[in-house]
Amino acid sequence: MTRVPLRRALADLPAYVPGARPPVGAQAYKLSSNENPYPPLPTVMAAIADAAVDVNRYPDMYATDLSQAVAQALGVGADSVVPANGSVAALGHVLSAVCETGDEVVLPWRSFEAYPIAVTLAGAVGVRVPVAADGRLDLPAMAAAVTPRTRVVLVCTPNNPTGPAVHADELEAFLAAVPGDVLVVLDEAYVEFVRDPLAADGLAAFAAHPNVVLLRTFSKAYGLAGLRVGYAVARPRIAAGIRQATTPFGVSGVAQLAAIASLGVKAELDRRVDAIVAERVRMLAGLRAQGWTVPDSQANFVWLALGEDATEFAERCTRAGVMVRPFAGDGVRVSVGEPEATDILLEVTQAEPHRV
Numbered sequence: 001m002t003r004v005p006l007r008r009a010l011a012d013l014p015a016y017v018p019g020a021r022p023p024v025g026a027q028a029y030k031l032s033s034n035e036n037p038y039p040p041l042p043t044v045m046a047a048i049a050d051a052a053v054d055v056n057r058y059p060d061m062y063a064t065d066l067s068q069a070v071a072q073a074l075g076v077g078a079d080s081v082v083p084a085n086g087s088v089a090a091l092g093h094v095l096s097a098v099c100e101t102g103d104e105v106v107l108p109w110r111s112f113e114a115y116p117i118a119v120t121l122a123g124a125v126g127v128r129v130p131v132a133a134d135g136r137l138d139l140p141a142m143a144a145a146v147t148p149r150t151r152v153v154l155v156c157t158p159n160n161p162t163g164p165a166v167h168a169d170e171l172e173a174f175l176a177a178v179p180g181d182v183l184v185v186l187d188e189a190y191v192e193f194v195r196d197p198l199a200a201d202g203l204a205a206f207a208a209h210p211n212v213v214l215l216r217t218f219s220k221a222y223g224l225a226g227l228r229v230g231y232a233v234a235r236p237r238i239a240a241g242i243r244q245a246t247t248p249f250g251v252s253g254v255a256q257l258a259a260i261a262s263l264g265v266k267a268e269l270d271r272r273v274d275a276i277v278a279e280r281v282r283m284l285a286g287l288r289a290q291g292w293t294v295p296d297s298q299a300n301f302v303w304l305a306l307g308e309d310a311t312e313f314a315e316r317c318t319r320a321g322v323m324v325r326p327f328a329g330d331g332v333r334v335s336v337g338e339p340e341a342t343d344i345l346l347e348v349t350q351a352e353p354h355r356v
């Protein structure tokens with residue numbers, strides 16, 4: 001028996017539950033992890049193959065070319081971009097750059113399950129503010145939860161797993177209410193899927209407010225979840241602090257080149273995003289026509305607030321051939337993927353006795 005003590009915080013750490021995978025050899029659509037259903041484009045595949053030749057070398061530690069490519073795409077300075085091993089890692093670096101032990105981080109709940117873990121590992125204390133019944137973040141309540149001990153507020157827009165995006169007027173009122181020395185992190189993992197004309201513009205908020213940081217990723221819209229690459233966008237002084245907290249050589253050379261190649265074929269990737277958005281519209285319309293009440297998702301997933309029936313519903317989906325993501329006692333998140341998968345889902349929801 002080892003007598004080495006582990007950090008006390010680990011005992012209470014919630015587990016990150018990955019989306020279920022189909023059993024080996026079984027046919028099932030994986031709608032459980034908000035992944036992109038399309039394989040990489042040939043150009044991106046070629047970049048990955050080219051980069052493989054150099055894996056005996058360490059990558060560019062600061063991902064200079066990628067930072068520049070992202071900066072150019074967003075219209076910000078390259079010194080504002082901090083690439084990381086996925087935007088979940090970027091969030092961890094942001095928190096370790098800003099939080100002292102015991103500082104408070106205000107976050108919506110239910111929201112991205114990585115948040116409570118990242119906050120606890122950073123030595124900070126999470127303050128959860130309930131998401132409204134319609135799946136929208138309650139920004140006035142989040143602003144009211146800010147205390148002198150608050151260092152960071154996490155704003156997930158669109159919110160995973162409920163789906164709605166924060167509106168521009170809500171965000172402006174929120175940013176006006178939050179003190180300028182509190183960092184506001186806009187997690188925009190699904191920003192490419194947003195079509196709500198009232199949705200907040202994260203880049204505009206970043207330009208107008210020095211305490212705003214954006215998190216973005218190549219995992220969802222651009223289909224590179226398996227390569228792990230995302231980034232933070234922050235004012236140069238904050239970005240330098242986040243960079244200090246990053247894992248050395250955290251973004252592999254393969255990931256860097258694949259991300260750069262993806263930006264090069266952005267128009268083609270955006271057409272795939274349009275197709276996924278069209279499929280989301282069809283899924284939402286199908287559910288509503290069956291009598292379901294579903295939040296206005298602006299992401300590549302929809303939320304069924306099934307409460308106690310969540311787990312059983314997910315099991316029914318699995319038996320029908322689609323894997324979805326249950327949050328026990330709360331609801332089920334269904335990613336938008338192949339049209340055939342939507343058809344199966346709509347058959348299961350049609351037969352579900354406990355519609356919400």
Ligand SMILES: *Cc1c(COP(=O)(O)O)cnc(C)c1O
Nearest residue numbers: 086087088112160189217219230
């Ligand atoms: C998927 C997701 C991320 C991105 O994760 P990566 O580490 O970049 O793969 C970040 N935030 C939210 C809310 C997500 O759902």
